Amino acid sequence: MLQDLYATATGWIFEQAIQPVLYALGLMDWADDAYQWLDFALFGLVTIGVVYAVCRPLELWRPVERWDDGAPVRTDVVYTLLTRLGLLPMLAFVLFASLQARWEGWIADSGFVPPTLETLLPWLREHPFWALLLYIVVLDFGEYWRHRLQHRFRWWWALHSIHHAQRQMTFWTDDRNHVLDEVLAALWFGGLALLIGVPPGQFPVVVLVLRLAESLSHANVRLSFGRLGERLLVSPRFHRLHHGELSAGEQGRNYATLLPLWDWLFGTADFRREVYPRTGDPEAPEALVRGGWWRQQVAGLRRMAAAIAGR
Amino acid sequence: MRPPQTIRRAALLLALAAPLLGRAGPAGADIVYVLNSGDASITVLDGATREEVRRIPVLRETHHLVLTPDRRSLVVADSGGNELLFLDPATGALQRRERISNPYHLDYSPDGKFLVIASLRRDQVDIYDAEGPTLLQRLRLPDKPSHLAFRPDSRMVYVTLQGSRSVVAISLETRQPVWQAEVGREPAGILWHRGKLIVGIMGADHFAVLDPETRQVERTIPVGRGAHTIFAAPDGRVLYATSRVDSRITALDAATLEALHRWDLPGGPDCIAFDPEGRLWVTLRWIQRVAVIDPRTAQVETIRVGRSPHGIFVQPRGGG
Numbered sequence: 062m063l064q065d066l067y068a069t070a071t072g073w074i075f076e077q078a079i080q081p082v083l084y085a086l087g088l089m090d091w092a093d094d095a096y097q098w099l100d101f102a103l104f105g106l107v108t109i110g111v112v113y114a115v116c117r118p119l120e121l122w123r124p125v126e127r128w129d130d131g132a133p134v135r136t137d138v139v140y141t142l143l144t145r146l147g148l149l150p151m152l153a154f155v156l157f158a159s160l161q162a163r164w165e166g167w168i169a170d171s172g173f174v175p176p177t178l179e180t181l182l183p184w185l186r187e188h189p190f191w192a193l194l195l196y197i198v199v200l201d202f203g204e205y206w207r208h209r210l211q212h213r214f215r216w217w218w219a220l221h222s223i224h225h226a227q228r229q230m231t232f233w234t235d236d237r238n239h240v241l242d243e244v245l246a247a248l249w250f251g252g253l254a255l256l257i258g259v260p261p262g263q264f265p266v267v268v269l270v271l272r273l274a275e276s277l278s279h280a281n282v283r284l285s286f287g288r289l290g291e292r293l294l295v296s297p298r299f300h301r302l303h304h305g306e307l308s309a310g311e312q313g314r315n316y317a318t319l320l321p322l323w324d325w326l327f328g329t330a331d332f333r334r335e336v337y338p339r340t341g342d343p344e345a346p347e348a349l350v351r352g353g354w355w356r357q358q359v360a361g362l363r364r365m366a367a368a369i370a371g372r
Numbered sequence: 373m374r375p376p377q378t379i380r381r382a383a384l385l386l387a388l389a390a391p392l393l394g395r396a397g398p399a400g401a402d403i404v405y406v407l408n409s410g411d412a413s414i415t416v417l418d419g420a421t422r423e424e425v426r427r428i429p430v431l432r433e434t435h436h437l438v439l440t441p442d443r444r445s446l447v448v449a450d451s452g453g454n455e456l457l458f459l460d461p462a463t464g465a466l467q468r469r470e471r472i473s474n475p476y477h478l479d480y481s482p483d484g485k486f487l488v489i490a491s492l493r494r495d496q497v498d499i500y501d502a503e504g505p506t507l508l509q510r511l512r513l514p515d516k517p518s519h520l521a522f523r524p525d526s527r528m529v530y531v532t533l534q535g536s537r538s539v540v541a542i543s544l545e546t547r548q549p550v551w552q553a554e555v556g557r558e559p560a561g562i563l564w565h566r567g568k569l570i571v572g573i574m575g576a577d578h579f580a581v582l583d584p585e586t587r588q589v590e591r592t593i594p595v596g597r598g599a600h601t602i603f604a605a606p607d608g609r610v611l612y613a614t615s616r617v618d619s620r621i622t623a624l625d626a627a628t629l630e631a632l633h634r635w636d637l638p639g640g641p642d643c644i645a646f647d648p649e650g651r652l653w654v655t656l657r658w659i660q661r662v663a664v665i666d667p668r669t670a671q672v673e674t675i676r677v678g679r680s681p682h683g684i685f686v687q688p689r690g691g692g
Contacts, residue, residue, distance in 0.1 A: 064660070064676075068659050068676075068679075069659060071658070072639055072640075072656075072659035072660070075640075076619060076638065080616070080640070080658075084575070084597055084598060084617045087557055087575050089558045089574045089575050089616075089617075090516055090534045090535060090574070096657070097410065097680075177432075177453065177454070179431055180471075186429075186431070187429075189412070
């Protein structure tokens, strides 16, 4: 019943609003992809609702900090809407799709057929749910190392510091990233996804699973998952330590997105459960801290250019 | 609101508990296979009761399927999973898998010697020997090779190039492209019909009739925006053409190519298969359903299947 309603609703939206536009623009060969991304955008909307319903009461219940001025948080809301309704990810996906055709074409010419995790581990064919979990673990591992590199390279940190400049960290802060940083993230994540065979159709789901956890981890709430839980899943406490004023740049700790295991394995974990530091980057200019979306984007680019030029 | 794909895949896990072996439907009924391109599965329907009798999991993304020349195997192309699945059409049992580079649309040459596979995403057309299949030739072609059709004498295969506004003719003797002709914006489905090629112009509202001798479009057949695929009825007297944007099926007189009838059918009609009674089984891409149309009574009913259903095949009762 619910499935029927959803199919009817998405079918109606696609046929009445999206397909005629594709037709008018001569983009009908993107119809399949647009249909898949309609799912993504609608699910993004649901995700925002769910995240809000879960995180907002928690933040009201046991906030780490209270502020009078909500402007910096409103900027983070803009970031979230741009990202989760699929506008920025769609651009990245379109870029990927054509890159993928070229890349896989070259590989196919060599006679090599790219594998999937299921061809490497045939039992996964019969267990798609476990296959999905395994994909998430592998992709989360990739995210850990991307995050390490964001802090490691000065030019990348110049972009990523927009994310760390927020002194009023809430669950909205998750998507506070420079557009170029998002593109790099999408290339990294998408590249790995293509390498291990995650198809574009499943791509949004994996992204959403990771992002749900990420939102909660940024929430302004005094919440730890306990001695064992802290080692299983990234908590608001665990990730707040990563955003602490003394954790900026190469001093970073707790890089993991979903699974603290990676920090544990590679010696970057901090499991002190009572520590809830103030957040922000003491070296960030005011434009990154209190600027609107556009001002932050421009400032981020300038800082990256300066870092590359060695200034 | 529909649950996320994670949960849908978990539901699929339950479906997986049904072993791959075993009969697809009750004896005596047509069996209908529907490829759900959006949720990595094949729906098996009982043609008589219209009930779903099985869900067959696939790796990634299936779009098209074809019967082997000896009719012993139903070949399903999983483009995202880089493999062909060979199923027993009478039972749905998996016979074997073959690792193939991104198979999208595929068909056997009429003489049964070749299997030709178009890869939409990788801009390639592969020619295999039908037995192996063993790759004989890979052709790197311009943008988005989509659907294909053969000359009845098997000397030539014609492929629509969605991103290049054209049809390419490939010789099966030299295994090389021979000519390329422009037909219109985003050509998709293609059918050999009485010495001509009828091509769905998806970026327009008509099918183009291409003369393979002169390589000229000699006429157009208006059917509605998003002209997509075209199929000949088993008796050869009527052609059925789909339009995805105006969401319609148009019946054409096979001799004159004039419209005889049309069904406005919400949901984006795409591929068509015919059952022994002459009914049309049509996938509706955007509403997760297939339609069953009886052209004698003009009655239409729809059946729920998986996400974004695309290819469809009817195995007649008793094997046909």
